Amino acid sequence: MxxxxxxxxxxxxxxxxxxxxxxxxxxxxxxxxxxxxxxxxxxxxxxxxxxxxxxxxxxxxxxxxxxxxxxxxxxxxxxxxxxxxxxxxxxxxxxxxxxxxxxxxxxxxxxxxxxxxxxxxxxxxxxxxxxxxxxxxxxxxxxxxxxxxxxxxxxxxxxxxxxxxxxxxxxxxxxxxxxxxxxxxxxxxxxxxxxxxxxxxxxxxxxxxxxxxxxxxxxxxFPAPKNRAESIEVRGVLLLLRDPAGRLLLERGRWRLLPSLWLPPILADAALAPSLPGLSEAGDLPRALANRGWAERAHELRPLGAVRHTITRHRIRLDVVAGRSREAFPTEPEQEWVDWSALAARGRSSLIEKALRLEQGVGVSDPARPESGRVRRRTAEAAGGQR
Ligand code: SF4
Known part of the structure; x- marks a missing residue:
């Protein structure tokens, strides 16, 4: 042998x-x-x-x-x-x-x-x-x-x-x-x-x-390098939409890469036409909002920056956009307005943490967030090395 x-x-x-x-x-x-x-x-x-x-x-x-x-x-x-x-x-x-x-x-x-x-x-x-x-x-x-x-x-x-x-x-x-x-x-x-x-x-x-x-x-x-599968680039917009009470709109089952988690809406769009100043490679946001029936509901849209995330072979870049809704409009199944305590109790990806940190960086606060006003630090999702 x-x-x-x-x-x-x-x-x-x-x-x-x-x-x-x-x-x-x-x-x-x-x-x-x-x-x-x-x-x-x-x-x-x-x-x-x-x-x-x-x-x-x-x-x-x-x-x-x-x-x-x-x-x-x-x-x-x-x-x-x-x-x-x-x-x-x-x-x-x-x-x-x-x-x-x-x-x-x-x-x-x-x-x-x-x-x-x-x-x-x-x-x-x-x-x-x-x-x-x-x-x-x-x-x-x-x-x-x-x-x-x-x-x-x-x-x-x-x-x-x-x-x-x-x-x-x-x-x-x-x-x-x-x-x-x-x-x-x-x-x-x-x-x-x-x-x-x-x-x-x-x-x-x-x-x-x-x-x-x-x-x-x-x-x-040793060992010889593994033949790595090609990575897949994913682009889109992560929308932090808040109602007048400061609650975030979350939904589940709509984004194929993390179907079981409650996430802010992720609007993936193939068209790469920046539609807000400061928004890069995010797609046609107005069209994506219209597709979801939110064209008249999402106001004060502001790009906050981009977050990067990796899920298996998918290298994801999401432009984070904050917005306000003038009312807590009725939600569909698997869609909810949640405050901070409810958000903290959900199983959530570090993707949300990254987006909320961007939001925090421009001074948006969640009235129900713990008094420090800081996003609770979670360990980043780790990939690769084990033990
Ligand atoms: S550390 Fe690894 S490479 Fe070095 S002697 Fe031990 S088994 Fe061999």
Missing amino acids: TDWSDTEIADLAAALPAWYAAHQRELPWRATRDPYAIWVSEVMLQQTRVEVVIPYYQRFLAAFPTPGALAKAPEEEVLARWSGLGYYSRARNLRRGAGLVADAHRGRFPSERQAALALPGVGPYTAAAVLSIAYDRPHAAVDGNVIRVLARLFALEPPRDRSMPLLDRLADRLLDRDRPGAWNQAMMELGATVCTPRAPLCDQCPAASACRARRLGRPES
């Missing part, structure tokens, strides 16, 4: 657990064997950094301590607790999965791989992580960090998306079957703290003597 000798494999089998015992970070999900808690942590850690996840994890488990509690909670409340972590389909899948665990598995995350894989949002990595850590099942968990470590240990050249079966076999070959949970976490920890994407700390690595990428003198060139 590789050119590693049995002695080198045995050395790593001894060195990695010893290194992990001495150097592992204290993380809240490492203090439990509760499969539900480990599941929650693994879902949160997908696409999100450890330091961002910790407070969310603690608050989420305090609010929903069991799969049953999570399954019974309204989706809106779950999304609100998730707000700021981004990638909201993770939260919806977790809640649906919790319902299945509560109903079909007596409230306990299943201990068999096939049953775990049948849960929404649970793929081979999450199943292996939960089963090995909570139940000592001998499944190798291969996440992005482990892929990088393996590719370097064995100097694997092919792009990672074409070498997964080999990486899975190597991970399985190395797995400590007596302590699979600790082994998996050690591999992930090595990738997160020592074998980092850039400037790996090879002189601190327990695998340094056998690592083939290090011998070649170019560890950073």
Whole structure:
């Protein structure tokens, strides 16, 4: 399978657990064997950094301590607790999965791989992580960090998306079957703290003597870069429309990129004809307002600047426009005027936070906002690095 000798494999089998015992970070999900808690942590850690996840994890488990509690909670409340972590389909899948665990598995995350894989949002990595850590099942968990470590240990050249079966076999070959949970976490920890994407700390690595990428003198060139899908540019206008009481108009289900969140109206328009001074690439705003039936309702329109946001492959730029309505006109289904306290209770994207910060910067205040008048800071949605 590789050119590693049995002695080198045995050395790593001894060195990695010893290194992990001495150097592992204290993380809240490492203090439990509760499969539900480990599941929650693994879902949160997908696409999100450890330091961002910790407070969310603690608050989420305090609010929903069991799969049953999570399954019974309204989706809106779950999304609100998730707000700021981004990638909201993770939260919806977790809640649906919790319902299945509560109903079909007596409230306990299943201990068999096939049953775990049948849960929404649970793929081979999450199943292996939960089963090995909570139940000592001998499944190798291969996440992005482990892929990088393996590719370097064995100097694997092919792009990672074409070498997964080999990486899975190597991970399985190395797995400590007596302590699979600790082994998996050690591999992930090595990738997160020592074998980092850039400037790996090879002189601190327990695998340094056998690592083939290090011998070649170019560890950073492994694994080969992934073929990235092209990004999609999205342009539009985010409308902060307030009624005479200062409430914001929010709606849900109208913007395809975040269909489950309550958002200010986002008017995406293909025509790139600036229609207000200071508004760039925002489209034909009057026409977009007319399309929504708001041409006579939105007044005192003022461009506040632009916000940028990324959702998967979509690179979004929205021109933020503030406006006033002379009345709280009747809303349609999935559309509401909300004050600050209601807004704070909603599951909302950091996109809203960015827009509100722009509004705050030009002195518009929400009468119902907490006395500091400041938008509550939320951790930015993180992408990329995990653990
Ligand atoms: S020796 Fe360097 S490149 Fe090899 S696994 Fe360790 S940190 Fe990564």
